[in-house]
Amino acid sequence: MGRRKIRGFGLIWLAVLGMVLPVPVLQAADGPAAAVPTASATPPSPAVTVAAVSDVALSADGLLRGQLLSPQGRGLAGVQIAAFSGNRSLGSATTDADGRFAIAGLKGGVVTLVAGQTQTVVRVWTPKGAPAAAKSSVLLVDGQPQALGQSWRGFKKVITNPWVIAGVVAAAVAIPVAIHNANDDDPASP
Secondary structure, eight states: OOHHHHHHHHHHHHHHHHHOOOOHHHHSSSSSSSSSSSSSSOOTTTTTOOOOOOEEEOOOTTEEEEEEOOOTTOOOOOOOOEEEEEEEEEOOOOOOOTEEEOOOSSSSSEEEETTTTTEEEEEOOOTOOOOOTSSSEEEEEESSSOOOOOOHHHHHHHTTTHHHHHHHHHHHHHHHHHHHHHTOSSSOOO
């Protein structure tokens, strides 16, 4: 009987946790929102969520190097790339004929890059402080969400489904009732 009670309380707490866990926690690894502003000195949109942060090492001369490609894999020329820290502009550059760019004057820290319809966040490292896994440049694909890590997109669809939510609520009600009725071992009035 002791194990049964423990299992019952465990199920209750699991149901409560499912109802209390905030949705943003489940969406934290999801890709960015659809439209973002252009890079022309417009700070990043606060509504955009970012999947993962990529580590990028600055070059020896202190430049953040990268390339902007079309979805077909061609370099995009003449596109302005802007770097922001929060709402503060850190610098910008224009892509060359192959879509390559280099932004000067950056120091280590988290930087949001905005280019056309693309927005991504990178963690910029000084050359000496960069971890071994840091890349030497950043690759941006115009118009595509920058999902740089695992995505919980499928899990989010399941957990936000109205039928799943209704099932969790029903379980949260039914389990305590079943436990209460199962523990009714006391004899009725004599």
